[in-house]
Amino acid sequence: xxxxxxxxxxxxxxxxxxxxxxxxxxxxxxxxxxxxxxxxxxxxxxxxxxxxxxxxxxxxxxxxxxxxxxxxxxxxxxxxxxxxxxxxxxxxxxxxxxxxxxxxxxxxxxxxxxxxxxxxxxxxxxxxxxxxxxxxxxxxxxxxxxxxxxxxxxxxxxxxxxxxxxxxxxxxxxxxxxxxxxxxxxxxxxxxxxxxxxxxxxxxxxxxxxxxxxxxxxxxxxxxxxxxxxxxxxxxxxxxxxxxxxxxxxxxxxxxxxxxxxxxxxxxxxxxxxxxxxxxxxxxxxxxxxxxxxxxxxxxxxxxxxxxxxxxxxxxxxxxxxxxxxxxxxxxxxxxxxxxxxxxxxxxxxxxxxxxxxxxxxxxxxxxxxxxxxxxxxxxxxxxxxxxxxxx
Numbered sequence: 001x002x003x004x005x006x007x008x009x010x011x012x013x014x015x016x017x018x019x020x021x022x023x024x025x026x027x028x029x030x031x032x033x034x035x036x037x038x039x040x041x042x043x044x045x046x047x048x049x050x051x052x053x054x055x056x057x058x059x060x061x062x063x064x065x066x067x068x069x070x071x072x073x074x075x076x077x078x079x080x081x082x083x084x085x086x087x088x089x090x091x092x093x094x095x096x097x098x099x100x101x102x103x104x105x106x107x108x109x110x111x112x113x114x115x116x117x118x119x120x121x122x123x124x125x126x127x128x129x130x131x132x133x134x135x136x137x138x139x140x141x142x143x144x145x146x147x148x149x150x151x152x153x154x155x156x157x158x159x160x161x162x163x164x165x166x167x168x169x170x171x172x173x174x175x176x177x178x179x180x181x182x183x184x185x186x187x188x189x190x191x192x193x194x195x196x197x198x199x200x201x202x203x204x205x206x207x208x209x210x211x212x213x214x215x216x217x218x219x220x221x222x223x224x225x226x227x228x229x230x231x232x233x234x235x236x237x238x239x240x241x242x243x244x245x246x247x248x249x250x251x252x253x254x255x256x257x258x259x260x261x262x263x264x265x266x267x268x269x270x271x272x273x274x275x276x277x278x279x280x281x282x283x284x285x286x287x288x289x290x291x292x293x294x295x296x297x298x299x300x301x302x303x304x305x306x307x308x309x310x311x312x313x314x315x316x317x318x319x320x321x322x323x324x325x326x327x328x329x330x331x332x333x334x335x336x337x338x339x340x341x342x343x344x345x346x347x348x349x350x351x352x353x354x355x356x357x358x359x360x361x362x363x364x365x366x367x368x369x370x371x372x373x374x375x376x377x378x379x380x381x382x383x384x385x386x387x388x389x390x391x392x
Contacts, residue, residue, distance in 0.1 A: 014075055014127045015243035018062065035227045038083045039234065040195035041134060041188055042066045043227040045081075046256050047202045051211055059250035060234035063120060066134075072252035073243075077128035080120045082113060084135045087192065091137040094159060097185075098166040114163060115170040121179060122171070131183040138187040148187040152180040196303075199223035203260070212257070216264050218271065224303045225263035226256065270305045273374030274298060274365065277336065281368075284337045293361030294368070301365040305375060315354045316363070320370040323347040340367050 035043075042060055045068060049056045057072035064080040086092065101110035111119065117131045133139075138148050142156045152160065164178040190198055200219040203226070207216045216222045233251050240246040251259075278298075281291055304313045323346050331342050344367050348355050355363055369375050 012126075014078070014124070015246075017124050017127070018067075018069075018075070018078070018246055019242060020240045020246075035195070035231060037085045037136075037190070037192065037195070038065050039227055039231050040199065041083055041190055042234075043223070043230050044188070044190055044195075044199055044202065046226060046230065046251060047199060047206060049253070050206055050256060051209075055253050057247075057250040057252045058230065059246075060230060062246070062249060064117070067250075068130075069250065072247050072250055075243075077130070078124065079130035079132060080117060081132040081134055082117055084113065084133070085192065086135055086137045091187075092135060092139045094139055094141050094155075095162075097133060097139065098163045100166070100170050109170075111170045112166065115167045117183075118167050118178060119171060122173070122177070129182070132186055133184070134186045134188055136188060136190065136192060139185045150185050152183040152185070196220060196223045196227070199226070212260060214261060214264055216260065218302070220299070221303045221305075222260055222263045226259055229255065229259035270302055270369060270374040273372040274302065274369055277368040277372050280336050281340075284335060286337050290361075290364070293359070294364045295361075297359065297362040297365045301362060301369065305369060312354070312358075313366075316358070316366055317370060317375055319351040319354050320344075320347050320367055323350060324370060336371070340364060340371060343367050343371065 039060060042058055045066065046056075046058050049058070049068075055071045057069040057075070059067045059069070065083040066081040068079040068081065069075040070077050096113075098112045098114045100112050100115065103109055113133060117133065121129050121131060139150075141150070142159060152163065155163075160180055163180065164175050167173075167178045168175045197220065200223040203212070203216055203222050204219040206212050207214075207219065230251050233249050236249050238245070238248065240249060278291070278295060281294075304310050320343060324343055327339075327343065327346070331339065334342060344363055347367075348363070
């Protein structure tokens, strides 16, 4: 007997649908490779959401590239975003987005970008969902026009019909089940290079407008710190079978504010300590060209000082701190200029692989931070371990 409206099963709770399944792909973030375009865009979304007073939570690789929830503790709706970086000239053709992939050896085909996104809407039926395709290039729509941001429902009737037919065919569902509402094609202004500068500009604007409840002395470093906080969440590949467990993989509004607060404080302390040490070296007549190279690395070292995902940085800090504790009494009584030289020489001699590829000025600047207690000790804490997945 067919189910009537009265007897139809209620949809699963949103938090249950957000939980991991054995079919989900979770590769996590590789902390040694720096931030990806996708992670920078996720950090930009966090900054944009801070512009309002509404609660939110942003997760990387939670069902899609980026998932935006209206709450980390009690979500009622979700926006799934698929991010595609395109370094080729021109833009996307609309058909590129709903054309299924080429045949594989088993003669099957991967669903198109839009079909994959709609599959999420189908899985979350009964709950408000938004969908967004994001790229650095615009999408060419009717009459050869390009759109930086448009809703699929604003496309021509024929374009909407083509998309619906293509998705229905690929997902083996009826045309009436293909819902194009609340579905955007979005070209982000985030550049392919130096994304931290773009994000820093947004954070500086938020700080000046009072949207962040404290001053950001260095928005560039704050941008890296925010991206680092989001990457730490993405790096957690533990199996989340409940909303409570999923919270370790999403960055909430309060956590974003806390991360920026820590960045503001840590930046202030680190920059003060480093600048003080540089002034001492200058007053002591330290070789001009070497000092110039150290100063040239100032911004980079300060940025890395609040980047908790930089494994080489943490390893070098640990090596310098260890060697500092082993310095002889004679060496420890040296003036700063000689103590720094001695510490760097002995540390590199004891652990050469850890410093491979680093410029001398960078290493000296890092040594100055270690000598002047300008490094956040939490930076050296190990990354959280993963938990075993649930068995089938």
